[in-house]
Amino acid sequence: MLTHQYHHRCFRVQNLRSDRTVPRLTVTLGRNLQTIGYRTLYTCTANHGPIVQFKLSDIGEGIMEVTVKEWYVKEGDKVSQFDSICEVQSDKASVTITSRYDGVIRKLYYDVDATALVGKPLVDIETEASEEDVVETPAMAREEHTHQEIKGHKTQATPAVRRLAMENNIKLSEVVGSGKDGRILKEDILNFLSKQTGAILPPAPFQDIRTPPTAPPPSAAPRPVFTGKDRMEPLKGFHRAMVKTMTAALQIPHFGYCDEVDLSQLVQLRSDLKSTSEGRGVKLSYMPFFIKAASLGLLHFPILNASVDEGCQNITYKASHNVGVAMDTSQGLLVPNVKNVQLLSVFDIAQELNRLQTLGAAGQLGAADLSGGTFTLSNIGSIGGTYAKPVILPPEVAIGALGKIQVLPRFDPSGQVVRAHIMAVSWSADHRIIDGATMCRFSNLWKDYLENPARMVLDLK
Amino acid sequence: MMSNVRRMVSLFKGVCRTRTCPVHTWTSGAGLVLQSRSTDVFQNLALEDWIEANVDLRQRGVLLLWRNRPAVVIGRHQNPWTECDLQAATKAGIHVARRRSGGGTVFHDLGNLNLTFFTSKKNYDRRRNLKMITDALRRVRPELDVQATDRLDIVLNGHLKISGTASRLRRDSSYHHCTLLHSADRSALSAVLRPSTSGIHSNATPSVPSPVANLVDHAPTLQWEELLEALVDQYNEEFGCTSALTSIDPSDEASFPGIGLFVSELSSWEWTFGKTPKFSVRTVLDLSEHRSAQLHLEVKNGLVASCQVLVPPDWIPQSLADQLSQVLVGERFCRHGAAAAAVSTLLRLDGTGGRLEELSKAVLRAMG
Numbered sequence: 001m002l003t004h005q006y007h008h009r010c011f012r013v014q015n016l017r018s019d020r021t022v023p024r025l026t027v028t029l030g031r032n033l034q035t036i037g038y039r040t041l042y043t044c045t046a047n048h049g050p051i052v053q054f055k056l057s058d059i060g061e062g063i064m065e066v067t068v069k070e071w072y073v074k075e076g077d078k079v080s081q082f083d084s085i086c087e088v089q090s091d092k093a094s095v096t097i098t099s100r101y102d103g104v105i106r107k108l109y110y111d112v113d114a115t116a117l118v119g120k121p122l123v124d125i126e127t128e129a130s131e132e133d134v135v136e137t138p139a140m141a142r143e144e145h146t147h148q149e150i151k152g153h154k155t156q157a158t159p160a161v162r163r164l165a166m167e168n169n170i171k172l173s174e175v176v177g178s179g180k181d182g183r184i185l186k187e188d189i190l191n192f193l194s195k196q197t198g199a200i201l202p203p204a205p206f207q208d209i210r211t212p213p214t215a216p217p218p219s220a221a222p223r224p225v226f227t228g229k230d231r232m233e234p235l236k237g238f239h240r241a242m243v244k245t246m247t248a249a250l251q252i253p254h255f256g257y258c259d260e261v262d263l264s265q266l267v268q269l270r271s272d273l274k275s276t277s278e279g280r281g282v283k284l285s286y287m288p289f290f291i292k293a294a295s296l297g298l299l300h301f302p303i304l305n306a307s308v309d310e311g312c313q314n315i316t317y318k319a320s321h322n323v324g325v326a327m328d329t330s331q332g333l334l335v336p337n338v339k340n341v342q343l344l345s346v347f348d349i350a351q352e353l354n355r356l357q358t359l360g361a362a363g364q365l366g367a368a369d370l371s372g373g374t375f376t377l378s379n380i381g382s383i384g385g386t387y388a389k390p391v392i393l394p395p396e397v398a399i400g401a402l403g404k405i406q407v408l409p410r411f412d413p414s415g416q417v418v419r420a421h422i423m424a425v426s427w428s429a430d431h432r433i434i435d436g437a438t439m440c441r442f443s444n445l446w447k448d449y450l451e452n453p454a455r456m457v458l459d460l461k
Numbered sequence: 462m463m464s465n466v467r468r469m470v471s472l473f474k475g476v477c478r479t480r481t482c483p484v485h486t487w488t489s490g491a492g493l494v495l496q497s498r499s500t501d502v503f504q505n506l507a508l509e510d511w512i513e514a515n516v517d518l519r520q521r522g523v524l525l526l527w528r529n530r531p532a533v534v535i536g537r538h539q540n541p542w543t544e545c546d547l548q549a550a551t552k553a554g555i556h557v558a559r560r561r562s563g564g565g566t567v568f569h570d571l572g573n574l575n576l577t578f579f580t581s582k583k584n585y586d587r588r589r590n591l592k593m594i595t596d597a598l599r600r601v602r603p604e605l606d607v608q609a610t611d612r613l614d615i616v617l618n619g620h621l622k623i624s625g626t627a628s629r630l631r632r633d634s635s636y637h638h639c640t641l642l643h644s645a646d647r648s649a650l651s652a653v654l655r656p657s658t659s660g661i662h663s664n665a666t667p668s669v670p671s672p673v674a675n676l677v678d679h680a681p682t683l684q685w686e687e688l689l690e691a692l693v694d695q696y697n698e699e700f701g702c703t704s705a706l707t708s709i710d711p712s713d714e715a716s717f718p719g720i721g722l723f724v725s726e727l728s729s730w731e732w733t734f735g736k737t738p739k740f741s742v743r744t745v746l747d748l749s750e751h752r753s754a755q756l757h758l759e760v761k762n763g764l765v766a767s768c769q770v771l772v773p774p775d776w777i778p779q780s781l782a783d784q785l786s787q788v789l790v791g792e793r794f795c796r797h798g799a800a801a802a803a804v805s806t807l808l809r810l811d812g813t814g815g816r817l818e819e820l821s822k823a824v825l826r827a828m829g
Binding site for chain 1: 536537538561562563564565582585586587613626627628629630631632664666731735736738784787788789790791792796797798799800801802803804805806807808809810811812818821822825
């Protein structure tokens with residue numbers, strides 16, 4: 001609907017708009033400052049349309065003033081007829097004010113929370129040339145019946161509306177105008193068309209369904225649109241914290257140790273126990289076994305559950321085994337931990353994991369669940385991969401990354417090739433206090449519990 | 462389902478038996494009285510949106526009767542953190558929803574009847590709607606002293622509020638909805654209708670508390686069904702038409718195409734919390750050893766726009782407190798989720814012997 005000169009003007013305005021540091025005329029006129037500044041920087045165009053003052057129309061019930069609650073547009077925005085301009089509130093009524101014109105917003109008359117008066121200007125809209133200025137005065141009584149016979153009268157319609165009618169071969173005299181004094185609006189043309197062809201409106205169960213040409217409901221958070229250009233944004237919030245922590249983490253001298261674990265017996269055990277667990281309302285994965293086995297291992301190698309202070313002067317052996325479980329959530333990598341695993345059964349751990357997973361999926365994990373971890377397991381294999389090089393999360397000193405479980409051929413004790421469920425594990429540890437042998441022995445113990453789950457029963461506390 | 466819809470369609474075409482009735486009756490067609498079978502607040506609010514968007518109200522009006530399982534419903538321009546204790550609500554399984562109409566906060570439960578009057582903008586008349594309700598009540602229980610007030614409430618015995626009103630106006634349609642307390646459970650209210658956190662300064666629409674009462678307290682024999690029937694009859698009489706109560710199911714996407722989108726928008730965080738007018742939080746955080754810190758937060762669109770935590774200089778370095786402030790900026794004003802994650806991540810580097818942790822947890826508690 002916008003003409004060529006529009007695009008020209010809008011582009012120009014946008015150019016001016018984007019550069020806030022351009023020195024402006026310092027005319028002190030309050031909120032008119034920006035508008036006046038921009039107009040004088042504005043070089044002459046061949047023709048620009050008149051500014052129409054869009055006045056606040058009658059709300060009904062004799063209400064004379066409202067509070068502006070939210071603006072949907074700002075100065076310089078393009079609007080079409082029926083686009084929402086702002087939300088006002090009066091006496092428990094929330095009213096959406098929509099534009100009567102196509103054009104560009106040139107001025108907002110009120111700030112948020114200001115009182116707007118009915119009949120007074122709300123916004124200035126720069127419209128196409130020769131658009132008539134429509135003044136809406138406050139209605140004294142109820143609106144008159146709007147459907148009127150207009151045959152034989154000179155039909156009132158804006159050039160934009162006339163063009164739309166012409167493009168669709170519609171005689172304006174056949175259209176009933178619903179605007180003031182029988183003025184024909186864009187909506188009237190659209191309604192006329194729909195009655196003619198029935199094609200504009202989709203079929204629907206209600207008779208007389210009207211899909212009004214209003215703006216769609218305001219969408220949720222804006223999605224980045226691919227424009228083919230680089231996009232820069234500052235790192236804020238959680239990501240900023242991660243930058244700090246990961247930078248510190250790589251100050252720790254890491255060493256890695258990897259192995260593979262034959263989970264064939266565990267797979268069998270889990271499938272036996274799954275239904276019992278689900279009968280109690282808890283989903284049982286392999287993680288509770290991995291976590292419990294790690295805790296049993298930490299009882300023998302407490303240095304892996306320790307923490308060193310900043311200067312590496314003191315080492316604190318933590319009493320609780322708070323095993324962190326890395327979770328991939330919509331917010332990124334979060335590591336809630338299961339507290340006091342040394343006191344929990346495999347079922348208890350499964351229950352806790354369910355709780356944490358539900359909260360994580362909802363983005364509702366609290367600080368208590370996310371802090372206080374002493375040792376971490378990252379089940380990256382649930383997404384994919386075999387071996388990894390995990391980064392220790394300070395103030396911890398060790399971390400394990402678990403790959404995916406694959407069915408691979410292996411030799412059994414009698415030399416036969418059998419199907420085995422193999423999972424790779426990659427450990428990283430702080431080499432300042434932990435040596436390779438310690439990590440290796442811990443890993444062997446952990447592996448032993450998982451390859452022969454019955455041995456866990458002997459050592460369960 | 463389809464038979465219901467066909468019935469509704471035939472109602473639209475149907476006969477309008479004009480009786481002798483007041484001046485402004487619909488020029489053609491019948492009014493339509495619908496009752497929602499859903500008790501989910503988001504589905505019912507979405508149903509209101511759907512009717513407003515899809516039904517041509519110039520020809521006829523619609524009355525929708527609905528009720529919800531316990532939910533807190535705040536007005537369009539209100540602040541959910543000041544209006545209700547969000548932690549308590551979550552714990553009790555009570556939904557918090559923001560409606561599209563203005564006004565204050567209400568608590569819905571199954572003993573509260575909601576009525577929505579859909580009309581064209583021309584026929585928008587809230588007082589007439591309330592008169593219809595008071596006439597219905599007087600008809601079915603003449604001894605009840607019910608009156609609509611200037612503030613568009615309905616009061617019993619001159620001072621006990623049994624109904625509150627709110628409305629929404631768009632370009633060419635409007636709706637006016639109100640509550641009607643039949644047998645609501647008021648005890649559940651007190652635990653939830655209080656601020657989530659102290660120190661909030663906001664220009665959001667405040668709620669005006671009033672003493673309330675249930676209809677059954679004063680008319681113990683009044684059954685729910687009887688009340689509905691009286692309202693339907695009175696609606697038909699007041700607006701000059703005949704319409705039986707039609708039951709509908711808003712979860713049926715086939716009958717109400719597109720309603721799912723309204724439901725997801727109304728239940729989204731961006732709508733419920735992100736639409737809060739900007740506000741600030743200024744409070745004092747109590748720390749151990751009788752120390753305290755000052756917190757100042759600005760929240761825009763439900764996100765932390767700026768944050769300042771001032772700590773006693775000998776307690777922890779101000780630069781650490783500033784680091785804490787910085788990681789909160791840009792995250793939702795909520796003690797769980799991204800803010801908690803940001804804080805916990807930062808705490809991994811805590812060398813203050815637990816003081817930064819204490820401060821962090823105090824700051825998070827001050828968030829909604």
